[in-house]
Amino acid sequence: MTARSPPTPYYAVIFTSLRTEGDNGYGKMAEAMEQLAATQPGFLGIESARDGLGITVSYWDSLESIAAWKQNASHLVAQQRGREVW
Amino acid sequence: MTARSPPTPYYAVIFTSLRTEGDNGYGKMAEAMEQLAATQPGFLGIESARDGLGITVSYWDSLESIAAWKQNASHLVAQQRGREVW
Numbered sequence: 001m002t003a004r005s006p007p008t009p010y011y012a013v014i015f016t017s018l019r020t021e022g023d024n025g026y027g028k029m030a031e032a033m034e035q036l037a038a039t040q041p042g043f044l045g046i047e048s049a050r051d052g053l054g055i056t057v058s059y060w061d062s063l064e065s066i067a068a069w070k071q072n073a074s075h076l077v078a079q080q081r082g083r084e085v086w
Numbered sequence: 087m088t089a090r091s092p093p094t095p096y097y098a099v100i101f102t103s104l105r106t107e108g109d110n111g112y113g114k115m116a117e118a119m120e121q122l123a124a125t126q127p128g129f130l131g132i133e134s135a136r137d138g139l140g141i142t143v144s145y146w147d148s149l150e151s152i153a154a155w156k157q158n159a160s161h162l163v164a165q166q167r168g169r170e171v172w
Contacts, residue, residue: 012098053135
């Protein structure tokens with residue numbers, strides 16, 4: 001699904017990744033990240049495509065919203081990795 | 087292949103598309119657009135992924151380079167469509 005275009009200006013975060021063999025928890029993490037993004041203030045939409053290379057673009061209303069999301073996302077990653085490892 | 091990260095600031099153009107049934111010349115056009123981009127001044131790299139939704143991100147050194155590329159790209163599309171139709 002393509003995200004609807006909101007009035008400008010808005011901001012995009014581009015995440016590009018090359019996958020290694022096997023999922024290694026990537027799918028679960030990516031889904032958790034998307035769900036987190038959707039609950040954040042200033043979130044406008046997300047689009048992703050994958051065929052060997054993966055590209056995910058999320059759209060935001062301000063740089064402040066992006067900073068807050070990144071902060072929360074890094075907590076999420078830390079929690080998830082912690083759960084796996086310990 | 088992921089594009090190398092140049093020193094900031096640089097600029098990204100995000101092109102997202104939903105494909106219709108059949109190629110309808112899309113593949114040829116997309117390839118021509120990529121080749122054109124690579125010859126343009128200020129071009130830094132391009133990444134694309136497709137799985138139903140297609141996302142192509144091209145990277146540029148300045149907004150001026152992007153404007154020049156868009157100008158040339160619209161000529162390319164006009165030429166290609168003209169060749170097909172007449």
